[in-house]
Every structure is written in structure tokens, then in C-alpha cells.
Amino acid sequence: MNFLSSDWIVTCDENFTIIKDGAIVFDEKIIDIDTKENIERKYKNCDFSYQGEGSVIMPGLINSHVHLEFSANKMTLKYGNFISWLFSVIEKRDELIEKATSELISQELAKMIASGTTTIGAVSSYGLDLEACVNSNLNIVYFTEVLGSKADMIDTLFNDFKQRLYLAQKKSSSKFFPAIAIHSPYSTHPFLIREVLKMAKEENLPVSAHFMESHAENEWLNYSTGEFEKFFKDMLNQHKSLQTPSEFLTAFKGVKHLSFTHCVEANEKELTQIKELGASIIHCPNSNRLLNNTVLNLSYLNDIPLTLGTDGLSSNYTLDMFEEMKNGFFIHTNFTPQELAQKLIVAATINGAIALALENKGSLEIGKDSDFITFQIPNIEDENDVATAIILHKTKINKTYIKGKNELL
Ligand SMILES: [Zn+2]
Numbered sequence: 001m002n003f004l005s006s007d008w009i010v011t012c013d014e015n016f017t018i019i020k021d022g023a024i025v026f027d028e029k030i031i032d033i034d035t036k037e038n039i040e041r042k043y044k045n046c047d048f049s050y051q052g053e054g055s056v057i058m059p060g061l062i063n064s065h066v067h068l069e070f071s072a073n074k075m076t077l078k079y080g081n082f083i084s085w086l087f088s089v090i091e092k093r094d095e096l097i098e099k100a101t102s103e104l105i106s107q108e109l110a111k112m113i114a115s116g117t118t119t120i121g122a123v124s125s126y127g128l129d130l131e132a133c134v135n136s137n138l139n140i141v142y143f144t145e146v147l148g149s150k151a152d153m154i155d156t157l158f159n160d161f162k163q164r165l166y167l168a169q170k171k172s173s174s175k176f177f178p179a180i181a182i183h184s185p186y187s188t189h190p191f192l193i194r195e196v197l198k199m200a201k202e203e204n205l206p207v208s209a210h211f212m213e214s215h216a217e218n219e220w221l222n223y224s225t226g227e228f229e230k231f232f233k234d235m236l237n238q239h240k241s242l243q244t245p246s247e248f249l250t251a252f253k254g255v256k257h258l259s260f261t262h263c264v265e266a267n268e269k270e271l272t273q274i275k276e277l278g279a280s281i282i283h284c285p286n287s288n289r290l291l292n293n294t295v296l297n298l299s300y301l302n303d304i305p306l307t308l309g310t311d312g313l314s315s316n317y318t319l320d321m322f323e324e325m326k327n328g329f330f331i332h333t334n335f336t337p338q339e340l341a342q343k344l345i346v347a348a349t350i351n352g353a354i355a356l357a358l359e360n361k362g363s364l365e366i367g368k369d370s371d372f373i374t375f376q377i378p379n380i381e382d383e384n385d386v387a388t389a390i391i392l393h394k395t396k397i398n399k400t401y402i403k404g405k406n407e408l409l
Contacts, residue, residue: 006055060118062352065309072099082214143181185248206257257357287311
């Protein structure tokens with residue numbers, strides 16, 4: 001049994017309870033959590049490890065959406081416009097993938113642990129990140145992705161997907177969870193979507209898909225026009241979108257654990273559909289900014305759980321979730337700083353656990369996994385300032401515990 005105490009514990013439970021002068025008792029799971037005074041009374045002769053002046057203990061961050069196979073990109077890809085970026089991905093894909101060795105991906109995963117992330121949702125297009133993910137100490141929900149809209153390629157694509165999913169499922173463990181990703185409504189044939197979702201339902205696997213990321217996607221799916229018109233004509237001799245946004249969303253009915261990434265162009269009807277599906281929305285503010293996509297209007301989401309992801313280094317400069325929260329904090333101006341700080345922290349913790357179907361993670365509560373981090377912020381008096389201070393003033397991460405073991409020793 002281990003005892004840690006700190007000036008603040010941010011539990012991220014449903015009331016966003018913050019404990020001043022708190023203590024946590026844990027092994028692999030959280031045994032108790034309360035004020036230090038109460039814990040001292042309950043456990044005789046407990047030897048606390050105090051985390052220092054201004055110390056904070058909070059849940060390890062959950063990065064719900066990342067593409068590790070593009071980890072070699074710095075400025076190879078073209079930022080500023082979604083279609084130009086997509087063309088650059090197609091052009092440079094082989095070069096970047098070759099550079100993203102297991103060693104490079106392992107380094108990025110280690111950096112994520114060092115920056116306070118304990119769980120990720122990794123979208124895998126080729127299975128080339130499998131080895132690094134299996135060997136990592138992070139908790140990983142591994143989304144094997146299906147992609148392709150050419151009718152005569154469907155059998156090949158589906159077989160390739162099934163093979164990659166099978167290899168991932170063989171590695172299933174207490175920290176590695178196979179799941180399914182559908183790339184997007186513009187890039188994936190309805191037949192593939194239907195077949196893959198049938199498998200997800202049968203095997204109760206979490207599912208995630210990109211949805212309504214760009215203006216070009218919106219115009220193509222609704223009217224078969226816009227920047228994607230030329231793209232599809234030139235690349236695939238395709239002249240019409242294979243499905244409407246609403247048809248795409250309807251296909252997901254019955255999937256239990258579901259998330260959609262981006263959704264910045266989703267209209268009221270589509271957001272209502274997403275809500276009725278019980279899905280989460282994964283927000284990637286850095287990626288949206290770099291590709292000059294629309295800013296997600298957080299006020300429109302109503303009761304849809306908001307979660308946070310970095311996307312890949314193909315459209316980000318870092319996989320550090322604190323950077324993602326900080327940039328999100330300055331992008332969304334229709335909330336007070338205090339409200340927004342809390343919203344972003346909830347998105348990066350408990351709501352991430354909901355999106356990834358990990359019910360034992362995301363908040364510090366008795367019986368949940370001991371996935372938490374410690375760091376320091378300047379001394380503050382008012383507990384209402386703690387969330388904002390975490391976003392603005394967090395210093396380096398001192399400890400990252402995953403299932404009760406500090407991975408930063
Ligand atoms: Zn993505």
C-alpha cells in the first residue's frame with residue numbers, strides 16, 4: 001500500500017471534486033482518497049510521500065485520438081488547407097512511414113508518458129505501430145482502421161483489415177485493447193463500413209471515425225461539389241459521394257462505444273444524430289488550426305461528451321496533451337477561463353475514458369486504476385483557480401503512475 005499527499009487533488013469525478021491538502025492510498029487500484037487529515041485518522045502509521053509546495057495529483061491524461069504511424073513528420077506535410085495537406089500526405093506517405101520505425105514510435109510513446117499521458121486511442125492504418133504499442137507501458141486502445149472507396153478493391157481491403165485486426169486481437173491484454181476505426185465517410189465504401197461495424201457489434205469493440213473535419217468534406221458529402229470534386233475525379237474517377245452524412249451516421253446504430261473525431265462542420269441535425277447514437281466527440285484543436293479547418297463550436301455540443309486528442313504528428317507539432325489543452329484554452333473564447341479550463345481537463349480525463357470504453361480510468365475514485373500524475377503549480381488560495389492554473393502554469397511532470405507504478409523513475 002502506498003501513500004501520497006499533495007496540496008491539491010483534482011479527482012475529475014462527476015462533481016469535479018477538488019481536495020485541498022489531500023492524500024491518496026493505492027496499489028494497482030485506488031484504495032482510498034480523501035483529505036490528508038481523514039486518511040491519517042483511518043490508517044495508523046501511514047508514511048506519506050508529500051509531493052511538495054503547490055503540488056497537484058490528478059488523473060493521467062487520456063489522448064483519445066492519435067496516429068503514430070505519421071510520427072516522422074515535422075514540416076514535410078503541407079499545412080494551411082485540408083486538400084493540399086491530403087495531397088501532401090498521399091505524396092509523402094511512403095517516405096514518412098518508412099522513417100516511423102518502431103524505435104521512433106517508442107520514443108514518442110515514452111515522451112507521452114513523460115508529459116503526463118497514461119492512456120491513448122491509437123488509430124492504426126497499416127499495423128506498423130503494433131510492436132511499439134504492445135511494448136509500451138501506456139494503456140492503449142488500438143483502433144485498426146479500414147479505408148478505401150473503390151468498389152473493385154473492397155474484398156482486398158476488407159481481407160487486409162481483418163488480418164490486421166486479428167493480429168491486434170492476438171495481443172489483447174490488460175493494457176492493450178483492440179478496437180475498430182473507420183477512416184471517414186468520404187474515404188470508406190458503405191459496404192466496408194457495414195461489414196466492419198457488424199464485426200464491432202458482434203465482438204463489442206469500441207469504434208471511432210473521422211467526421212466532418214473540413215469544409216471540403218461537407219460540400220462533397222452533401223452536394224458532391226467543392227475541392228473534393230477534382231480530388232475524387234483525378235484520383236479515383238469518382239464523381240459522386242458514396243453517402244450522405246446522415247446515411248453514414250445511421251450505419252453506426254447499435255455500436256455501444258462510439259466516438260467521432262473533429263465534427264467541426266457538423267450541423268444541428270448531425271449533432272443530434274451523434275447524440276442519439278450515444279457517441280463522444282473527439283476534439284483536436286491543434287490539428288484543426290494547422291489545417292485551417294473550422295473552430296469547433298463547443299456551445300453547440302449540448303450533452304455530447306467532449307474529449308480531446310492530439311491527432312498525429314502529421315497535423316500537430318507535439319503529442320503533449322497539456323499543449324493541446326493550452327491551445328484549446330486560447331481558441332475557444334465563448335466561455336470564462338475557469339469554465340473552459342474545467343471543460344478541457346474533463347475532456348482530457350474522464351470523458352476520454354468514456355470515449356475509449358475504459359470504465360476504470362479517467363478519474364481518481366476508490367476502486368479505479370491508479371493512473372495519475374503529479375506536478376506543481378504556483379501556490380494558490382482559491383480552489384476555483386486550480387483548473388486554470390493547471391492549464392497555464394503546470395511545470396514538468398514529476399511522476400506518471402500507470403496501474404500504481406511510477407513510469408518516470
Ligand atoms: Zn485523425
